[in-house]
Amino acid sequence: MAETTQAAPARARRTRGNGAARPKxxxxxxxxxxxxYYRQMLLIRRFEERxxxxxxxxxxxxxxxLNLGEEATVVGLMAALRPADYLFTNYREHGYALxxxxxxxxxxxxLYGRSTGVSKGWGGSMHLFDAEAxxxxxxGIVGGQVPLAAGAALAVSYKGGDEVVMCHMGDxxxxxxxxxxxxxxxxxWDLPVVFVVINNGLGxxxxxxxxxxxxxxxxxxxxxxxxxxxxxxxxxxAVRDAARTAVERARAESRPYLLExxxxxxxxxxxVDPARYRSKEEKEGLKAADPLARMxxxxxxxxxxxxxxxxxxxxxxxxxxxAAAAFADAxxxxxxxxxxxxxxxxxxxxxxxxxxxxxxxxx
Amino acid sequence: MPDQPSAANxxxxxxxxxxxRAEMLRDENVFLMGEEIGLFEGSYKITEGLLKEFGPRRxxxxxxxxxxxxxxxxxxxxxxxxxxxxxMTINFSLLALDQIVNHAAxxxxxxxxxxxxxxxxxxxxxxxxxxGATHSxxxxxxYSFVPGLKVLAPSTPAxxxxxxxxxxxxDDPVLFLENLALYNTKGPLPAPVEEIxxxxxGRAAVTRPGTDITIIGYSRMARVAAEVAExxxxxxxxxxxxDLRSLRPLDRxxxxxxxxxxxxxxxxxxxxxxxxxxxxxxxTIQEGAFDWLDAPVRRVAMAEVPLPYAxxxxxxxxxxxxxxxxxxxxxxxxTGRPVLETTP
Numbered sequence: 001m002a003e004t005t006q007a008a009p010a011r012a013r014r015t016r017g018n019g020a021a022r023p024k025x026x027x028x029x030x031x032x033x034x035x036x037y038y039r040q041m042l043l044i045r046r047f048e049e050r051x052x053x054x055x056x057x058x059x060x061x062x063x064x065x066l067n068l069g070e071e072a073t074v075v076g077l078m079a080a081l082r083p084a085d086y087l088f089t090n091y092r093e094h095g096y097a098l099x100x101x102x103x104x105x106x107x108x109x110x111l112y113g114r115s116t117g118v119s120k121g122w123g124g125s126m127h128l129f130d131a132e133a134x135x136x137x138x139x140g141i142v143g144g145q146v147p148l149a150a151g152a153a154l155a156v157s158y159k160g161g162d163e164v165v166m167c168h169m170g171d172x173x174x175x176x177x178x179x180x181x182x183x184x185x186x187x188x189w190d191l192p193v194v195f196v197v198i199n200n201g202l203g204x205x206x207x208x209x210x211x212x213x214x215x216x217x218x219x220x221x222x223x224x225x226x227x228x229x230x231x232x233x234x235x236x237x238a239v240r241d242a243a244r245t246a247v248e249r250a251r252a253e254s255r256p257y258l259l260e261x262x263x264x265x266x267x268x269x270x271x272v273d274p275a276r277y278r279s280k281e282e283k284e285g286l287k288a289a290d291p292l293a294r295m296x297x298x299x300x301x302x303x304x305x306x307x308x309x310x311x312x313x314x315x316x317x318x319x320x321x322x323a324a325a326a327f328a329d330a331x332x333x334x335x336x337x338x339x340x341x342x343x344x345x346x347x348x349x350x351x352x353x354x355x356x357x358x359x360x361x362x363x
Numbered sequence: 364m365p366d367q368p369s370a371a372n373x374x375x376x377x378x379x380x381x382x383x384r385a386e387m388l389r390d391e392n393v394f395l396m397g398e399e400i401g402l403f404e405g406s407y408k409i410t411e412g413l414l415k416e417f418g419p420r421r422x423x424x425x426x427x428x429x430x431x432x433x434x435x436x437x438x439x440x441x442x443x444x445x446x447x448x449x450x451m452t453i454n455f456s457l458l459a460l461d462q463i464v465n466h467a468a469x470x471x472x473x474x475x476x477x478x479x480x481x482x483x484x485x486x487x488x489x490x491x492x493x494x495g496a497t498h499s500x501x502x503x504x505x506y507s508f509v510p511g512l513k514v515l516a517p518s519t520p521a522x523x524x525x526x527x528x529x530x531x532x533x534d535d536p537v538l539f540l541e542n543l544a545l546y547n548t549k550g551p552l553p554a555p556v557e558e559i560x561x562x563x564x565g566r567a568a569v570t571r572p573g574t575d576i577t578i579i580g581y582s583r584m585a586r587v588a589a590e591v592a593e594x595x596x597x598x599x600x601x602x603x604x605x606d607l608r609s610l611r612p613l614d615r616x617x618x619x620x621x622x623x624x625x626x627x628x629x630x631x632x633x634x635x636x637x638x639x640x641x642x643x644x645x646x647t648i649q650e651g652a653f654d655w656l657d658a659p660v661r662r663v664a665m666a667e668v669p670l671p672y673a674x675x676x677x678x679x680x681x682x683x684x685x686x687x688x689x690x691x692x693x694x695x696x697x698t699g700r701p702v703l704e705t706t707p
Contacts, residue, residue: 088438120475129474136441137474141465147434148466154435155442158394158420178461181431188426342472343510345479345534348565350612360615361651 028237031304035313037079037236038299041071041292043317044095047104050321051094051111051125055271059329060111063140064125067095069234069266072291073198074099076239077261080247081166086134086156088149089168091126092198093138096168100133104324114331121334122342143169143176146195150182153191157254164250165193166243172203174217186256187224194246194257198233200265205277218260226258233263234291264289372549378520379409379485379541381556382527383447387417388557390445393531394421396432397449406451407487407546433459433484437467437536440482445531453488453540454500467536468511479534483527487541489583489633490681496669499677501634506538507610507643513564514610516540518585520550522562522608529561537564540610542583542633567614569621573603576695577621579644580631581607584663584682588631591687602691610640618644619651626657627698629690631682636664658697661690 029037048066055064067074070092078099081087089096097107102118110117111125118130126140136152139145149167156163173179174197186193197217201208208215221228227249231242239261246257266286268275275283287293299305305313340353354360373381386393394417399406401414401424414422425432429450436446450456456463463484471479490499507514513535517523523541530537553559570585571592580588585606592602605621607614622628628648630641641662648660666680 086442117475119473119477122475123473127473129477131477136478137470139466141461144434144461144466147431147462148438148441150431151435151438151440151446152442153438155439155444158439158444159442178430178434181426181428182434184426185428185431185435189423342476344513345471345476345481346564348513348612349563350565350609350614350616352612359650360647361619 028241034299035305037075038295038305039313039317040075040099041236041295042313043104043320044071044074044098045292046314046317046321047094047098047108047324050325051108052271054108054111054325060125061113062124062126063091064111064271065092065269066267066271067092069264069286069290070198070200071095072236072295073233073239073261073263076236077166077168077196077243079236079240080243081164084134084163085247086136086149086152086163086165087168088136088145088152088165089138090142090145090170090173091138091140092170093128093168094125097128097130097133097135097138100130100135102128102130102133102135104320105327106130108321108324109328109331112328112331113333114328115334116327116331143173143178145169146173146178146182147185149193149195150186150191153186153193153256154189156192157190162251163192164247165191166196166247167193168196168198170203171197171199171201171208171217172206172211173197174220175211180223183220183224183226183256183258187226190254191256192250192254194243194250194259196243197258197260198263199260200263202265202269204269204273205275218258221258224256226256228258228260230260230262233261234289234294236291236295266290372551373520374546375520375523375541375548375550376407376409376546378524378552378556379527380411380413382524382559383410384413384416385557386447386528386531387413387421390531392443393445393447394423395447395449396423396425396436398425398427398451400424400449405449407543409449409485429455429458430462434462434466436482436484437462437470437480440480440536441470441478445481445483447483447485447531450484450486452498452543453486453502454498456484456486457502457505460505463506463512463536463538464509468509471535472511480536481534483530483537483539485527485539485541487543487546489543489545490665490670490677492543493672493674493677495672499670501665503538503540503610504634504638504640507640509611511536512611513537514540515564515608516542516582516610517608518545518580518582518606520548521552521559522606524552524556524559525562526564526608528559529564532561533564540582544583545586548586562608565609565612565614567605567607567609567617569603569617570606571602571604573601573625575601575625576691577603577605577618577625577628578631578687578691579605579607579618579628581610581640582633584631584633584687587682587684587687590684591691594684594688595691600695613643613647615647615651618647622648622652623655626655627660627694629661629663629687629694631687632662632664633682634665635667636662637667639664657700658694661694663687663690
């Protein structure tokens with residue numbers, strides 16, 4: 001369902017503007033799979049709503065960016081990965097952590113800054129990491145993860161492995177130098193990496209049109225002779241299928257791929273952003289773009305998931321999210337005695353382990 | 364190019380090149396990345412012959428994209444490889460500052476110790492080559508400031524070899540600072556390169572014991588300090604030389620222990636004075652040896668200008684043996700001790 005382009009003739013190809021490619025005919029998944037996707041999307045929705053609440057209750061500090069509106073993109077992308085595949089992502093990544101298989105309790109505990117969190121309370125919302133799930137980081141600096149992902153793919157290639165590295169970024173990231181440098185390197189070195197631009201139309205409040213000279217972002221693949229595609233990010237199956245094409249091409253041919261998803265951001269840039277730069281009409285329009293409401297309707301119409309069954313699922317994931325919040329709340333804060341545990345992996349003599357008022361020399 | 368026998372003097376360049384080769388032979392996970400390191404064999408020929416011997420998989424020419432290839436090295440290191448990156452000069456490392464400071468230095472701590480970054484960035488600094496303002500800087504301070512990084516600055520071929528080995532085998536990101544003026548300097552190796560023991564990171568060395576004054580330097584200025592100590596010895600002054608070798612972590616104990624014995628100190632640094640490495644050393648001395656000091660700590664550092672091209676101006680701006688001698692003599696006079704020499 002994705003528009004695709006080979007690099008060379010990209011400019012000659014026609015694009016369908018907003019790329020609203022919807023799946024028609026029979027969906028390419030059975031009922032159980034579809035319900036599973038819906039459940040994951042619902043879990044992300046309820047998790048993010050719970051996180052927003054916890055933020056207003058001052059249980060969560062710092063910045064808190066939510067995947068509200070991005071649920072179909074999250075679940076579709078993660079469904080295309082094998083468990084051994086690596087994921088690098090940015091600071092809007094709670095949903096990706098959940099869909100990569102990490103428990104809601106450990107994710108929520110990280111947002112709460114507790115020692116039971118995925119990053120032991122050292123990372124927070126923007127820096128989720130789980131070596132076992134192969135989520136190799138949420139990253140807070142725009143574009144910082146892109147060279148890292150290219151390097152991870154280089155390591156896979158160097159070792160002769162068949163894993164694929166997926167690297168997410170927002171639309172604003174396509175303006176930063178690291179994006180260009182990394183795609184160039186990945187193209188030059190035939191690295192098995194899939195770059196995914198999650199285009200929600202806004203970098204904070206700046207529109208794509210105001211920050212990108214080529215606002216059809218997937219077309220940038222042409223500059224690196226990299227195959228690329230754009231897909232409707234509100235359609236979980238379309239996203240999954242487009243991502244599968246990208247991931248399996250990277251795996252089979254060790255070639256990078258650039259995938260763009262058009263994924264609405266239902267709320268502000270972060271929890272504290274009321275998004276006043278959006279017009280009333282725009283905000284109204286977003287309701288129609290809600291991927292969860294859309295899928296609920298589709299499943300109901302197809303006789304796959306009734307209203308009652310949906311309510312039952314909702315109660316189930318809400319209980320899961322509530323339990324996660326309770327787990328986080330009950331978890332201990334990291335001990336101050338562990339403050340110096342993670343500066344260096346190889347310990348060194350002479351490392352200063354002093355608190356602000358301590359003297360440099362104790363004798 | 365065969366390894367030199369241990370007894371012979373080798374250049375700093377040769378020691379680096381042979382050590383890289385030995386480490387690549389020892390560990391398949393060690394590979395090299397950088398601009399012009401393969402076909403061109405390195406801007407300063409540190410990687411001479413290595414592409415031929417190891418092939419393009421392990422000696423990887425990169426595009427001119429410091430942020431991109433340093434970041435790629437970090438990502439590869441996160442998956443267990445041991446990349447050794449060459450950045451043509453430290454000036455260009457500024458293009459990779461985000462990856463070095465915001466990523467390499469943070470990944471181990473920020474993710475609660477789940478991934479380390481066993482990467483080395485080799486890069487030369489230094490002025491004196493008439494390369495002008497953008498190609499002559501010593502910005503080691505930028506990296507020495509950052510917890511999570513290790514910053515090494517060896518001054519001799521033997522140290523360069525032992526410390527490069529330690530850097531490659533260390534699990535943390537290491538900035539390995541070379542110096543354009545040191546590449547052709549020679550010194551003995553304690554053993555054939557493959558048998559040299561890795562240095563312990565974070566230890567300074569008293570490279571010349573003395574009793575009258577402590578001169579603290581690193582990289583090129585450690586060698587200048589040794590030369591100055593020799594000159595002073597002929598005048599009857601016993602100068603102790605401390606070669607820092609590691610800027611982060613900093614071996615404060617060795618510095619303070621020395622100054623407590625000599626009672627005065629001069630820091631010799633190739634960077635700018637204001638907020639420079641010497642400022643940290645001087646602060647360390649005042650906190651750790653205040654009661655032992657007979658004179659204020661002096662710093663010999665580069666003039667605070669963008670380094671000019673013209674030889675006359677460049678020479679005047681850079682620290683030298685003469686400027687260090689001047690500062691040492693002034694410091695000795697300031698102690699009020701009986702003056703041992705009469706040179707003005």
